[in-house]
Amino acid sequence: MPILNKHFNTPYNTAPFSQIKNEDFLPAFKEAIKNAKVEIDEIIENTESPTFKNTIETLDFSGEQLDRISSVFFNLNSAETNTKIQKIAQEVSPLLSEFSNDITLNEDLFKRVKAVYDKKDELDLSIEQETLLDKKYKSFSRNGANLSEDKKEKLREIDKQLSQLKLKFGENILSETNTFEMLITDKKELSGLPEGAKEAAYQLAESKNKKGWLFTLDYPSYIPFVTYADNRELRKKISLAAGAKGFKNDKLDNQDNVIKIAKLRYERANLLGYPTHAHFVLEERMAKTPETVQNFLNELLEKAKPAAQIEFKNLEHFAKELDNINRLEKWDSAYYSEKLKQKLFSLDDEQLKPYFKLENVINGAFTVANKLFDLHFEEIHNIDKYHNDVLTYKVTNNNGDLVSIFYADFFPRKGKRNGAWMTSFKPQYIKDGTNERPHVSIVCNFTKPTKTKPSLLTFNEVTTLFHEFGHALHGMLANTTYPSLSGTSVYWDFVELPSQVLENWCYQKEALELFAKHYETGEVIPMDLVDKIKESATFHEGMQTLRQISFGLLDMSWHGQDPSKITNVKAHEVDAFKNTNLFPEVVENCMSTAFSHIFQGGYSSGYYSYKWAEVLDADAFEYFEETGIFNKEVATKFKDNVLSKGGTENPMTLYKRFRGKEPQPEALLRRAGLLK
Secondary structure, eight states: OGGGOSSOSSGGGOOOGGGOOHHHHHHHHHHHHHHHHHHHHHHHHOOSOOOIIIIIIHHHHTTHHHHHHHHHHHHHHHHSOOHHHHHHHHHHHHHHHHHHHHHHTOHHHHHHHHHHHHTGGGSOOOHHHHHHHHHHHHHHHTTTTTSOHHHHHHHHHHHHHHHHHHHHHHHHHHHHHHHOOEEEOOGGGGTTOOHHHHHHHHHHHHHTTOSSEEEOSSHHHHHHHHHHOOOHHHHHHHHHHHHTTTOSSSTTOOHHHHHHHHHHHHHHHHHTTOSSHHHHHHTTSSSOSHHHHHHHHHHHHHHHHHHHHHHHHHHHHHHHHHHOOSSOOHHHHHHHHHHHHHHHHSOOHHHHGGGOBHHHHHHHHHHHHHHHHOOEEEEOOSSOOSSTTOEEEEEEOTTOOEEEEEEEEOSOOTTSOSSOEEEEEEOOEEETTEEEOOEEEEEOOOOOOOSSOOOBOOHHHHHHHHHHHHHHHHHHTOOOSSGGGSTTOSOTTTTHHHHHHHHGGGGOHHHHHHHOBOTTTOOBOOHHHHHHHHHHTTTTHHHHHHHHHHHHHHHHHHHSSOOTTOOOHHHHHHHHTTTTOOSOOOTTOOSGGGOHHHHTSSOTTTTTHHHHHHHHHHHHHHHHHHHOTTOHHHHHHHIIIIITTTTSSOHHHHHHHHHSSOOOHHHHHHHTTOOO
């Protein structure tokens, strides 16, 4: 069974997807866990005194086989899942949770780790080794190693429940997304929609043997509909469906899951000696405490709210003037914002899309990476992929050395969750003198090509691609010794810096000229359009900022206090949103029940990090702008001090080494036009 190997007999040691069957996974996981336990036993049974090498280093390199199987399996569960894989995930997650606890709650192992940690001042360790030692010690102390036996058992039980609840939460959302369909048979009801959106909807209906135009909650279908469809009732219908995911009191309802997850996280934090889940999480973040996060969000709120309220009033006035709308609702937001944007800047996405053919945008991202970091991308066809849509590339440096293998998966399909993300199939690390290079992947949900048009991206999709590609560069350029400190294994509120900073190039004439070319004529995007893109970049920035702040505050409301008295998810959410609301409340909708970032992904107590990283990225990009956006010296400083360093040092230390100073919040407010 090929999946049992950590080293595959394949080009570049890539995952042999075509040889892996679903039924291989469970036995493979069990075998890998068994082997990983043997590796742990060898560390414990070593008769020599504990040293950094025989304990800390050996521990970090253990479980490689299990890590590879996990990365293949859980990436498939996100990007190419089915009921069999989901069932296996439910079986496997408790096993992995149990194994993780077997390590962190193992007294003999902890004794060895603690023995090394206690004499760290006498050891001649590099900064990376010091960081690894600190991280390993904390992975025990922060996860129950100092607890009594009965409390350790309790912790195991909580972790097991949490792993299953998070999976269930995600499965429900995926099912909700896949279940909703809005079939339109009257062409008049398509009024306002761009030709591309209509054609895609027609093809989707055709593929399901239906007559008419089919719209779903997949972003490339949903976003154009709520942005352009003139029919307000249909906008309302699809908007309510999107907002009611996990909130219908049916078998896919997530209200109970949300409350259980929040309470179990709180109970777990208390067990470990922390006041709340947020206190536990933030100890290992740049922000450090829930108070810092609350202050950060409230300070931004104070700056953004007046601007947001003015923008909202203007939007209300515009909708009233245009269509006699007396009360602006959430399903009107994207529609009238787009109309107002067109009026103010004579700019709309449909005008821009012909210049953003997917293939050109990919090549644009590659060219930017080449000019900044000397990377070369070559499409290759000799490695396995998990779906035909996936593109595969070999990434090399100027010397022709392999830097990374890169997978890119761009289109929606039934077994793939919504949104966009970066992940990896194999980490980077240095072992026995060999620098093992990473296998990195980005997954998006863009508009598919139709019979008459290639995949043409909205400008928002262009920035999404650059965002995920920024994460990918963080993974590709990793150059650390230890796998657990490599690539994106950094403090959570630092991880968005590489992704968000790269988005800035999408607004620059010098960068756009490289790839924004009309898909039919090859004409470079006219400079007046580039100027309009830049001008409109801060359009409704107050409202957008308020929206992000509201999500951060909702996250902290679930995780920064005792949730035991919360019995009604919706009522709790309404209270959390009270200072950020602009639109009338929609009783049928609930954000929390579909807030996958915090209830399924790793963003619990961390959603604020998007805005936090925006401060870093605005400040960092000002440095590029001062010297030229393709300045090699600044780019090299960014690569050497941020992208290649992973989590080997404190992120503020790394940032200051790149920038020469701490980041200034004013940079973000300046860029957002919120600094008067």
